[in-house]
Amino acid sequence: MIGVWWNSSDVGCFFVFFGVCCDPLRFKIGHYMKMALQTAPVRYGRTERWARLSFxxxxxxxxxxxxxxxDHVAQWISLVTQQHGLPEVPSSRFLMNGKALCLMSLGMFLSRVPLGGKLLYKDFQLRLCAALYGVTH
Incomplete structure (x- = not known):
């Protein structure tokens, strides 16, 4: 699913590509992303999925x-792994704060946590987008 919406208080719009927020100014759009944007219907405004989003x-x-x-990062890792029944992640793999997590790509999450890295990445991106774009809970 791809959604695009614009908020007058934001500098620009952003894409939701398969449930992950992508700022087009920072995200390099690859061949498949270009094809998806050309062929997929674009929705404006908040989708029902975002309206139901809550933590x-x-x-x-x-x-x-x-x-x-x-400490918050360690707590978040523990919370997500417990909620989804993932194996325990050694705290030494994420000795960083939230700003450092913002700089991590999916590949970086997967290199630290091969089983569950994608889920951690997606959960973090959803939380970050909710904070950046004012999705109310």
Missing amino acids: DDEDDLPKDPRQWTR
């Missing part, structure tokens, strides 16, 4: 992942 209020994490400390 458990039981976690004590700041809503904006860019504000996370190392």
Whole structure:
């Protein structure tokens, strides 16, 4: 699913490509992305999926992942792995704060956590997009 929406308070629009936010100014659009953008219908405005997006209020994490400390990152890793029944991830693989996580690509997540890295990446990107683009819970 691809969705595009524009908010007058934002500098530009962003794409949601298979559920992951992609800022077109930072994201290099590859051949398959170009084909998908040309052939897929484009939806404007918030989709139902984004309207239903919420994260458990039981976690004590700041809503904006860019504000996370190392301890918050460790707590988030533990929370996501427990929720999805993934093997425990050694804390030494993510000795970083939330801003450093923002710089990580899918490949970087997968190199640190081969089983579950994609899920961690997607969960982080959804949280980041919710904070950046004001998706209310």
